[in-house]
Amino acid sequence: MEFSFTQEQEMVRETAATFLAEKATSKAVRRVMATESGYDPALWQQVSEELCWPAMHLPEQFGGLGLGYVELMATMEQMGRFLFCSPFLASICMAANAVLLAGNDSQKQTYLPQLAAGTTATLAFTGNSGRWDAQGIDATCTQAADGYHLCGSYRFVIDGHTAGFLLLAARAPGTAGEAGVSLFIVRADTPGITRQLLPTLDQTRRQAQLTLDNVWVSADALLGVPGQGWPVLSHVIDLATVALAAEQLGGMQQVLDMTVAYLQEREQFGRKIASFQALKHKAADMMVKAEAARSAVYYAACVADDALLNSKQFDALREAASMAKAYCSEGYFFNAGTGIQLHGGVGITADYDIQLYFKRAKSSETLFGNASYHRERLAELLLDAG
C-alpha cells in the first residue's frame, strides 16, 4: 500500500505543471477562447510530439507510452489548474478509451497510433435529452448492405466540430435503455454528417451538435458486438468521468490558491483582509474540499488503473467514478463561487480569471452527470441491491 505518487509520477506532474505554467497563461487561454476551434493546434502538436500526452496511458503496442491512469490523472489535474484548452478530454479520455475498450485488435492497430500521435476525436452518445445514461442515446442504426445506416442527432458533443474521428453510439430502432446499443467509429467528414458549433457559457470548452442524415458506414466501423455496446460504453464514460474529476480537482485547487493570493494582497480597515477570520474560515473550507477531492480522485485513478488491467474491476470503477464526480462537481463549484465572493467586486469582472473558473466549474459539473445523478447511481448500489 503506497497511496502517494512515485518519483516518476511526481515527475510527470511536475513536467505538466511547468509546461502549462508557461504555455497556458491567462493571456494564452483568453486568446484561444476567442477562436472557433477553441484550442491552439500548434500547441496541441507540441504536446503530442514532444510531451506525448495523448500517448500516455495507451499500450506501447498501439503507439502509446504504456503509463497508467494515475499519470493521466496527474496531467489532467494540471490541465484543469491552468484551464488548458485542448482536445485531450475528448480525444483521449473519451474516444481513445472507447477504441481501447471496445475495439478489436485490428481496429486498435488502425486508430490508436493515430490518436496517440495527436489526431483528434470525440465520443458522441447523448441526444437532445441531455441525459448521460443509456436512455440519453436516441440516434439509431439499422443494418444495411455491407454496413449500417446511422440517423439522428447528438448534442453537447465535446469538441465535436473539430474532431477528426467520431465515436458514435446508436441504438437499434425500437429499443430502449441499455438494450440495442452499438458503437461505431467514423471519419468526421463522412457524407451525411453535419456538425454545428454551439456557443457555450463556458468559453474554455467547446460543444457541438452532430446531425446524421442516413449516414452509411461500413461493417468494420462497428466496435464490439452489435446491440451490446452499452456495458463497455458505460465503462468508457466512467474512465472519462475519472479524468474529468481530476481536471475539476486541478481547478478547485487553483481557485483556492488564486483566492488566498488575492486576500494576502488586498488591504482594508488598515490590514490585509487575509487576517479576517470570516475570510480565513471560508478559505479553510475551500482547502478541505480540495483535499477531500484529491483523495477521491487519487483513489479513482488507482481503480481505473486496476480496471484497465482486469475488467472485473469495472464495478469498483463505477463506484469510484461516481464518488469522485459527485464530490468534485460540488467542490469545484463551491470553491469557484466562494472564490468570486472572496474576491469581492473584482471577482465579477471579465479581467480577473476567477470568472473563467466559475464557468468551467459549472460546465464540468453538468458534463457526464451532476452530483445528484452520481449520488443516485450510488444510492442504487447501496439501497436497491439485495
Place this chain on the structure above:
Amino acid sequence: MKLGFSAEDEAFREEVAGWLADNLCGEFEGIRYRGGPGDEHSCVPERNAWERRLSEGGWIGLAWPKAFGGRQASIEQQLIFNEEYARAGGPGRLGHIGETLTAPTLIAFGNQAQQGRYLPGILSGEELWCQGYSEPGAGSDLANVKTRARFDEARQQWLISGQKVWTSLARESHFCFVLARTDPDSQGQKGLGFFLVAIDQPGVTVRPIEQLTGTSEFNEVFFDEACCAADDIVGKAGDGWRVAMGLLGFERGASTLGQQMLFQNELDEIIRIAKANGAAQDPIIRQRIADAHIGLRIMRFNSLRMLSAQGENGHLSREAMMYKLYWSSWHRNLGNLAMDVLGPEGQILEDAPYQLKRLQSLFLFTRADTIYGGTNQIQRNLIAERALGMPREPRGSLK
C-alpha cells in the same frame, strides 16, 4: 501509487482477525461494540479485563519501538489491526490514552526513570491514563492554563492546584497528565510544565458532568495541592507547552482507520433501517445516504494518504490538518441523517427514564465531536494559518 496490501500484511490481517475471533467471545461477548464515543462509561470491569487480555495477546504497544517492549509494527500493520479490531466489534479501549498519547510522549520527551516506571503498566493494560489539558478558562485558548504547580522544597515534590475539565475516563484512570503553570508570573505558552499525576490521592477529586445524553463520559477534575514526585515532570519546568504540543502530534495516526470502521457500522445500521422502514424510497434520503457513503469513503482514502505521507517530512501534511474538521462534520451530519431516517420512531426512547437507542445517542453525542479536541472554528483557524499561510488574528488584551 497503488492500493492493496502485501501478502505479508494480509497474513498479519488473518492473524489479527483469528486472534479476535478466538478471544472476543465468551466473557467478552457482551462488550462487543460497547464503550465507544457516547458509551464510554459502560461495562468498565469487563473492559478492564479485556485490556489485560489484549496485553497477553501482545496487541498493546503495537506501534512502540521494540526497545520499549513494543512490536514496532509498520503503519500498514497498525492500520490493519485497527480495522480488524473495529470490524470484529472490539470495545472502546480504556487504555488508548496511555497507549497512544502518554507512551509516545514519554518515549519522545521522558527520561529513563519515567519510561521505566510508566511504560510497563500501560503495556500490561493495568494502568490507565486520562488527559488534563482543558480548563474552564482554557478551552479553545488552551495556553490560558491557570492550574499551578509549585515545587515544595521541604517535601521535594510538586504540589498542583487548579481545575481541569472535559476529562474523559477520569474515574477509571490511575494517572492523569496535567499541563500546569510552573511560573506564576508567566502567561500563555511560556512557564508551563507537563506533569504525571496519580488520581487516587487526597488532593484529587473527580466529578462527573452529566451531558445531554443523560450519561457522563466527561468529568471535572479538581486538584488541591495534589502531590507529584519531583521526577514526574516531563521535560523541564517551562517546557510544558512543547511537550503538550508534541503529544497532540501523536493523536492523528492509524487509529483513525479504526474509528472509520465504527462509522461504517453506524452507516450500515442507518441503511438497514432505511430499507426496512421505506425511507430508502425517499429521493432526498437517497441523496443524503449516498453523500454519507461518499464522505466516509473519502475519509478512508484521506487517511491512507495521510499515512503514506508520514515520515516524508516533519510538518503535518494538508490532509492531516483537515482531518478533525472533516470527520467531525461528517459524523455530526450522520447523526442528523440517522434521526431523519428513523422518522417519528426516533422520538421514542429505548426505556425510561432516559435510556437512548444507539442512533439517538449518535445524534446527540456527535454535537460534541465538532467541539472537543479543537472546535471546528479553531480547526479552520489552524488550516488557514498553518496550511494556507494566512495571518493570525491579533490577540486580545482583556485580562
